[in-house]
Amino acid sequence: MKDIDADPLVDRAFTWPGAEAPASLRQVLYYMGNCGLFVREGRPARVLLTPEARHFLDTGDVAHLVAVLHAHVRFVGETLEAIGEGLTYDELNGIAGDDYGLNWKSLDQVRRRVHWMRGTGMVEYWTNGRIVLTEDGRALLSRLTLVRPSDLESQRQAAGLPTELPEPPRLIAERLGEVTEEELQERKRVVGYIAGGANMTALSRLVDAAAAGLSRSEFVRFSAETFDVSKSSAEQSLNTLQGLGLLTQVGPDRFAATDLAAEWLDSGEAVDLVRHLHLSLALLGETLDAMESASDSGTLTALLADRYPTAELTRKDVTTRVALLAETGLAERVGNVTRRTALGTALAGSLPLQARHDVRRDGAPSGAETAAAEAGQGLLLPERLAAEVVASSTDSANYQRFERALADAFRYLGMDVEVHSGPAKTDLVVTLWLSPSSRRRIAVEAETDGAGLVTDQDVRFLRLSEHRARHHADRTVLIGPGFDARVFREADKEDVALLTAKQLAEAVVRHSAYPLYPHELVALLLAGRADALEHTWSEAERRTGALALVVDAMWKSANDPADVEFGAGALDVRDIWRETKSSLETPLEKKEIEEALAFLGSPCVSGVVKLGGDHAITAPPHLIAARLRSLASAIEKQAGSPDGRQDATPHPIPASPAPVHDGLPGTDASSSDIEPAKVRAWARTAGRPVNDRGRLPESLIREYKRHHGHPTD
Structure with missing residues (x-):
């Protein structure tokens, strides 16, 4: 809390007291979850202390801290009540499962809660293995409002039965009654940026402010001041709210709440907001319908892909919808999964849903599997593959499922995969082709955990080095759903990279949009962190975006009568910069525009022709895209095996693995x-001191190389 209070930027390093190496603050906040102590806002991303957190810092009131955790985390105050006259960890875990539906497969979750209570003096751990309340614990327990097992049991009993569902307002009811299947299929997939986040509080404040009408500048100023965001972000919020049907333009420069949004504001019912958003946001009600049983976002993503293969929701899309449904009381979180509430069940049954296309009963492939096969991507679409990686990481009863998912993921990323498994063997070995004379061989160890956190008791680091030697690998990466602090410390000592299933899944999804080469992806396994590739992916996305913007600007000029009359529809670099600058928060640089023009003007593409100092487009954008696709098809056909698939035969590996870039002609891995x-x-982002000019210290360069997976020798 003190560190965040001093520097609120999220994308920087953070060092735990007593730790030798820093961690990513973003990752730390991910592990903290929604604990009621921090709130994120603004761009660049910042994290601020809540009033409750500041009160604890100012007063040191540990009872207040526990009360805050109790308000945001399940089974905290209830742990104190359950302990009574004394319980063991096993007995406490049994109560969590039997009475509260928290079916944790290990003692890790109850141990954490007990450690919190011991650290704050609320309980004691006796030598006979029993946890006992202290006087401070009893005093706090008397002040807390607790959830009773009987309340949860009645919810579970009512989950499949009708419940009292508020009647929809007239206009919303009429719109729901007349919506067509075609309209449901055309709903937008991405929510878009909303100042304050995609939650009911932010939405209600923004829509209410504009209910009676606001000019664009007034709305931008209100959003920027209320949520402490930039004006460009506030502008994006206005576009998002229009896309969701919450705001509409009512004058040359004036916006107001739509009639349906006004009905929601008048009723104040959360279900009316979801009813309204269901009309414009793809598979919102369908996500609620799919939550018949407790599921994580990865499982839901795969299920929705089976039912609605044309919608193509990513895991991030599904997570956003689940968060909204949970916040509005239509779903509830239980550990790492989410399930429908009784109210959610009732609403799901009342909404018009998009027609489903499930896997056929005769075992024939579903639409998603067929589409993937036609695209030459194997058995799974990237989003479904990513969802399976995450879901299987917590399937402790079937560890081979996780190994299969990892093997599929690495193959999708363009790596050769050997599956070993079994005693005294590593689970997988992946080989990355970096150049004609350089390959990297990585031993992959897979660890599942039902509670979502691998502890030092689950990993035998000594054996990892033995496995690496047995398979002639030069690096080991350990992959699991999540890791506790001790695993991070041991991994650092043993030179083992750590990678979470979620990080690998996100890499798969990003790779599907912006494929990286093996010598770029190697940092994922050497550094063991997906953010090591963030700069590389950002550059790839930037180049792709620049190319699209340049083509769009030139095509518009070529079809503008005034431009054609006075300049033959041709543009120079400055013209293109001027036309595209409002489309990006950071406008394109001259070099980026010139690189895009050079690529488009190459003989293979011939999409742009140079006229003196100007450039003119030679074909519509969709035909330029078609030519690029034909180039890709020709390369794939020539490089593939006779059946059109990539040759997966392993190539011989050099006896001594070379550094990452040493084999590439004309390159050198030196500083x-x-x-x-x-x-x-990078140094400024990581909180390292660095001079603005002059020679960089060799130690800083080595640390940069190590972070990005480059050789340091």
């Missing part, structure tokens, strides 16, 4: 290859 500007940018 001269490292751009000082990139090192300085």
